[in-house]
Amino acid sequence: MKKSWFTVEHTRQLTADTYEMVLSGDTSEITAPGQFVEIELPGKFLRRPISICNWTDDALMLLVKVVGGGTHELVRSVPGTELDVLSGLGNGFDISLSTEHPVLAGGGIGIAPLYGLAQRMLTAGMNPTVALGFRSQKDIYYLEEFAKLGCRLLVATEDGSAGTKGFVTDCIKAVPECDYVFTCGPLPMLKAVHSLPQLKDGQFSFEARMGCGFGACMGCTVPTKNGYKRVCKDGPILFKEEIVW
Amino acid sequence: MVNLKVDLAGVELKNPVIPASGTFGYGREYADLYDLDILGSFSWKGTTGSPRLGNPQPRIAEMASGMLNAVGLQNPGIDAVIETEVPNIAKIFHGPVIANVGGFSLEEYAENCRKLNDVEQVKILEVNISCPNVHAGGKNFGCDPKAAAEVTAAVKAVTNKPVFMKLTPNVTDIAEIARACEDAGADGVCLINTLLGMRINLNTKKPVIANRTGGVSGPAVFPVALRMVWDVYEAVKIPIIGCGGVSSAEDVAEMMLAGATAVEIGAANLKDPFVCKTIIEKLPAVCEKLGVENISDLTGTAHR
16 A cells, blocks of 8 residues: 555546546556555545556546545546545455456446456456446446457446346346356445356455545454455455355 | 653653554554554554454444544454464564553453453553443443443552553543542543544435444544543643544644643544654654653643
8 A cells, every 4th residue: 555646637527427537646556456546635534435447557547426525526626636645455356266258247336447457357368248237328438448448348227228228237147158257336236246146256346434445443344254354455355255245 | 852752651652652542453554554663652452352343334424524433342352362463563563552451341341451461562551441331231431430430440450550541521521530540540541532423314314324323533523632631631640641633743742732641643544544653753843843852841831
């Protein structure tokens, strides 16, 4: 973990409430997709944990959904704004444990970490299928970016206005050869994915209200079959077999 | 050259800065970030007789200039701490350790403290009397002078280490509780623990924290804590560890001027994991500005 200054380079609005942000700074502590950063924001006591969408040696890309005052402040940061960031938090996804047919399942803002994950899997010669779920056509973002990576892409919307009508799990059922999941999204989605019989195993990214974000305060611990785990430090990725709903 | 050393009930600290219990675990996470030997001491996570899983999620809420927590004393239990954490602490920190001890009965407090007699590195016991007294209908020991005195006496009977009672601010007169502890033999007091508070989620119309209420900490409570340290300094002769919303070297100086011998830093660690290091680095300049060569000369001088 590292505490350093990042500079906002660019912010792009993707949907009514979702933004892409690029920050420049020292990313040397980031070791795996699925890790997160914690950003200090003016007027907020606690930092905001934000999943890492992608990164290079000197830039960090985030997808941010505005859910309250903190994220509202964050996306309003103009280029040149300096942000105090704790980087390289959490365990991240482990792609070495994947089978030959992994599916990356994302819902809503949970799509964010799957982008960097998909890119790294492709670079490693793996062949991921990406299944993304949205409420409606107007909430869709990042399809082009995923398409450019060159992976098989499946889309579901709850109202059927684009792609398959239904949930991301309906997309996954259509690709029965996919037997290993990397997933991030709202809790009901994670639960539904967890219960898919075609999956041998998988890695599930969890959200939590955090105090510190680096394992000190026990604010975000959850029970698992392997004892209590801190979502921020021992997670946010938990394995399928250890999850207690 | 400013001398930052302080004497805390006979235990010499290289400086008055102590990460507060519950914000520093058993030191592991911070040892990865900086050399813990710069610290005066650290107060380990509140440890009870049996392992505790803590409260359901969510345990954390935010507020202007602070936070609320209801972790619920999650800890592995005193035996596991002695077996696993104490040897690790010896590797990552070489100064005096403050052992924060919880309990739900007089017997549990005494037994936990007795078990620490042979732990050489623990130089001070910090007895958290904010736990509910299971033998007296769940009321906190720290809310009743008689109960606070009973815990103090029970612990003093089994240890030779200095005993600091950690006081709750959720009382009418904290000085009265501090006096009761002093009369029962306490070597010092530490104050304040968190203030009871709550938040309600406007989307769900329910409390944010699953436990409903939580402990308020952070810069918002600093003036409250400072006032209580002031009042207790007027009431007792034993040393005070000031705690509550301290976030800067200037805050440390204020706490000492109000009467604290040493100062604990809590919630600020969660926002900035390097805050104790920063404060220690800035303390000499603050002392110079205040015109003192020995930081210990600050203690209580605002009362004169």
